[in-house]
Amino acid sequence: MASLSFIIPIIVVAFIVLQATIKILQEYERGVVFTLGRVSRKGAGPGLIFLIPGIQTLRKVDMRTLVADVPPQDVISRDNVSVNVNAVIYYRVIDAVRAMVQVENFKEATSQLAQTTLRSVLGKHDLDEMLQERDQLNKDIQKILDEQTEAWGIKVANVEIKRVDVDGSMIRAIARQAEAERERRAKVILAEGELQAAAKLREAAAVLSAEPQSMQLRYLNTLQEIASDKTNTIVFPFSPEDIGKMLGKS
Incomplete structure (x- = not known):
């Protein structure tokens, strides 16, 4: 019994040391190894990674494309319409060391940057542009995010605006505006038709006045x-x- 009580602590200590020494990284993971606080191995893995306990530490980084849902943002459009917009961004880490060293939490930082960029870009456009030119707005937001996250070792692949919600009172106002626009276009078309008809009548009158017999026959x-x-x-x-x-x- 005495020997068993002596062996068990040794086994436990050996297991703890082994666990601190050997790390396993999946195919989609890369590791940044710090030796006494300094980066000593960049992009380690996948597979087995051996560390010196107490001296080296490992930080794992997921290299797959990540999806982040941007919470709904209140945006005031250029034509002073209040809308609620949310989006989704697709990005991935291309440099594990910069993602660990240059920013404290790259996921949170990317999310916060996406929120502020979404408000900034959409606030420069009218409501009609938000609804009709969504593809171009997605590209503009993606370009800005990609440029700003490059220093963090992150590549923003795509941005998609999911919803643009307008207040109910504004929807009624927009409907009235659309109806007024349709009436205006109808009146313009009618006026253009009358103008063309008047021009043709003037031409016909000129022809008839040149020949009195034609007027009599008519x-x-x-x-x-x-x-x-x-x-x-x-x-x-x-x-x-x-x-x-x-x-x-x-």
Whole structure:
């Protein structure tokens, strides 16, 4: 029993030392080894990593593409419309050492930067642009984030604006504005049609005035069209003698 009580502590100590000495990194992980506080091995792994207990420490970094949901942000658009916007960003670590050394918590830092960038970029655009030019806004935000996170060893691959929510009162105002715009366009189209018709009538009048006989024939043709409907009572503005003269001249 005495020997067993002596062996068990040795086994426990050996297990603790072994656990501190050997680390296993997965295929998608890389490790940064610090020796007495200084980086001694960059991008170690995957597989077995051997450390000197008490002297060396290992920090693991996930090299896969990470997905971060940007919490909803209140944004005031350039045309003073209050909207609530949220997005999602896709990024990955390309330099494990910089991600560990240059920033305290690269995940939190990237999330906070995405929130401020989202508000800053969208605040420079009108509501219509937020709704209609979402692809371009995604690219603008992605470019800004990628440039600022490069110093942290992070590559922002994509940004997607998921939702742009507008207050209910603003939705009604936008609907009224859209209806007014449709009415304005309808009136413009009608006015353009009347303008074109007036131009054609002016051309026709010029042709008829050049040939008096054409005017008389047009008058008779109009009378014939009216006479085809027996329910109408026709009042001739000319006397029969005048009509006879016109027929004689034609």
